[in-house]
Amino acid sequence: xxxxxxxxxxxxxxxxxxxxxxxxxxxxxxxxxxxxxxxxxxxxxxxxxxxxxxxxxxxxxxxxxxxxxxxxxxxxxxxxxxxxxxxxxxxxxxxxxxxxxxxxxxxxxxxxxxxxxxxxxxxxxxxxxxxxxxxxxxxxxxxxxxxxxxxxxxxxxxxxxxxxxxxxxxxxxxxxxxxxxxxxxxxxxxxxxxxxxxxxxxxxxxxxxxxxxxxxxxxxxxxxxxxxxxxxxxxxxxxxxxxxxxxxxxxxxxxxxxxxxxxxxxxxxxxxxxxxxxxxxxxxxxxxxxxxxxxxxxxxxxxxxxxxxxxxxxxxxxxxxxxxxxxxxxxxxxxxxxxxxxxxxxxxxxxxxxxxxxxxxxxxxxxxxxxxxxxxxxxxxxxxxxxxxxxxxxxxxxxx
Numbered sequence: 001x002x003x004x005x006x007x008x009x010x011x012x013x014x015x016x017x018x019x020x021x022x023x024x025x026x027x028x029x030x031x032x033x034x035x036x037x038x039x040x041x042x043x044x045x046x047x048x049x050x051x052x053x054x055x056x057x058x059x060x061x062x063x064x065x066x067x068x069x070x071x072x073x074x075x076x077x078x079x080x081x082x083x084x085x086x087x088x089x090x091x092x093x094x095x096x097x098x099x100x101x102x103x104x105x106x107x108x109x110x111x112x113x114x115x116x117x118x119x120x121x122x123x124x125x126x127x128x129x130x131x132x133x134x135x136x137x138x139x140x141x142x143x144x145x146x147x148x149x150x151x152x153x154x155x156x157x158x159x160x161x162x163x164x165x166x167x168x169x170x171x172x173x174x175x176x177x178x179x180x181x182x183x184x185x186x187x188x189x190x191x192x193x194x195x196x197x198x199x200x201x202x203x204x205x206x207x208x209x210x211x212x213x214x215x216x217x218x219x220x221x222x223x224x225x226x227x228x229x230x231x232x233x234x235x236x237x238x239x240x241x242x243x244x245x246x247x248x249x250x251x252x253x254x255x256x257x258x259x260x261x262x263x264x265x266x267x268x269x270x271x272x273x274x275x276x277x278x279x280x281x282x283x284x285x286x287x288x289x290x291x292x293x294x295x296x297x298x299x300x301x302x303x304x305x306x307x308x309x310x311x312x313x314x315x316x317x318x319x320x321x322x323x324x325x326x327x328x329x330x331x332x333x334x335x336x337x338x339x340x341x342x343x344x345x346x347x348x349x350x351x352x353x354x355x356x357x358x359x360x361x362x363x364x365x366x367x368x369x370x371x372x373x374x375x376x377x378x379x380x381x382x383x384x385x386x387x388x389x390x391x392x393x394x395x396x397x398x399x400x
Contacts, residue, residue: 003159003333005029007326008145010133010171012039014046014108015298015315016164017115020125021059022323030125031156033147035132035165039116044190045222045229046108047207050099051398052313055320057101058400064114069104070221071096073205077388079377080212081369083262086380089388091207098389099396105207107192107222107229111312133170136161136294142334143293160326160337161294164315167281169300175291181281184305186363187236188280189252191272192227198271202264203228210265211376213369215255219268230272231306232256233363238279247275280305285353289345293337297322302352307366308359310395314352320400321347355395 005028009016012034020030048056048069056065073092076085095103119125134153135146142159163171167181195203203221210217218231234255249272256269283303289296298315325344326337368376380388 003142003337004157006031006156006158007160007162008033008143008156008158009162009164011163011165011169011298011300012036012116012127012129013164013166013298013315014111014115014312015319016162017112017119018055018059018316019162019164019297019319019322020119020127021115021122022055022319023326024122024124025059026323026327028124028326031145031158032119032125032127033131033133033145034127034129037130039112039129044108044192044231045220046106046111046312047220047309048104048106048111048316049309049313049392050095050101050103050396052310052316053104054099054101055316055400058320059118061114061118064117065104065106065111068110068114068224069102069106070205070225071102072105072207072220075207075209077380078208078210078265079373080210080261080265081373082377084264086377087383087385087388088206089385092205095389095396098393103396105220105222105229107227108312110223133163133165136171136174138292138334140334142337159293159334160341162297162322163294163300164297165300167283167299167303169296171294172283172287172296172300175294175296176288179284179287181283181303183238184280184282185235185237186280186305187234187238188278188306189232189234189247189275190278191230191275192222193230193268193271193273195221195226195228198228198268202268209366210261211366211368211373212256212261212265213373214367216363216366217256217265217269228268230268232269233280233307233366236277236279244276244278247277249273249275282356285356289349290338290341293334293341295322295341295344302356304352304356305359305363307363308355308395310355310359313395314355317351317398317400318348324400351398358395 075089091103207220297318325340
């Protein structure tokens with residue numbers, strides 16, 4: 001008996017919406033379940049390096065994003081110890097030509113808006129807001145996916161279920177209850193400010209990475225250059241529900257106090273009026289990616305530290321690889337769907353683990369102090385811009 005050509009995706013974040021578009025492009029009918037009543041402007045900025053942007057370009061999103069995304073000219077690697085820039089790594093046209101796709105920085109809400117707009121325009125995608133995934137049951141005709149909207153329970157018949165519902169994934173909890181997110185001991189303070197609040201040299205089209213003792217700071221333009229996204233990462237404790245809460249500006253300014261941090265870095269921090277603290281959790285390496293005709297995608301499978309700027313990028317890559325393996329021809333029966341999802345997981349695991357390791361290693365390097373920070377700064381200067389950019393080729397040059 002032929003399976004339905006419907007695939008259900010739990011979660012309408014960046015990975016879930018990208019997967020919906022990629023799978024619909026392959027001829028599937030897609031149902032996206034999102035427990036939120038509306039898609040909110042959660043989070044702040046995202047860096048989309050060429051490995052991710054080429055997927056979005058292939059999905060036809062260039063026009064929706066070009067007025068919202070910013071193409072940074074460079075990454076400025078800054079040292080709090082040295083008081084300024086160590087190296088400026090070219091991006092812009094240099095990175096685009098090298099990798100064959102643009103490097104974008106964008107507000108998460110702008111990316112989600114572009115994706116959700118494309119989803120709304122696609123006749124084969126049904127986005128159900130206020131719909132919470134509850135259960136899944138396999139049978140001869142595929143899967144029955146049960147979800148709830150308020151007090152009403154509904155179900156969809158599908159050939160596969162994709163859990164793209166984030167680090168606290170209900171689908172993962174259903175499949176692999178032993179896999180639990182772990183707190184990293186680090187907290188990201190996120191805020192934005194109007195570009196007009198700072199002198200022009202502070203808001204140039206570049207990504208600033210400030211490294212310092214036990215902390216680091218990232219800033220880059222978003223919203224067409226009208227705003228600056230600022231992220232400060234500090235060690236901390238977390239003993240409250242959830243993973244996001246308002247932050248006290250005095251606390252972050254104290255952590256980045258002079259003389260350890262120079263006035264240029266502190267000026268950006270002081271210009272942020274409202275902070276949110278995000279506890280950085282990760283999913284342990286080796287989390288299974290699928291079980292039968294159910295698979296995980298993005299943070300549900302591999303939430304990682306953000307220090308390689310690849311969290312969203314890996315979810316977008318997942319979506320493209322999933323669609324490549326889960327073609328209509330591979331969805332003829334339950335056995336072929338299961339095998340396609342296994343192949344998808346095998347195709348992704350080694351690369352994602354390498355990115356996870358790289359992010360952890362870079363976080364340690366950013367936070368060095370004393371003689372080790374001096375050695376780090378000297379090594380970065382010795383490498384130079386071109387060799388620093390070449391070290392990213394294995395990430396940026398990826399193609400689905």
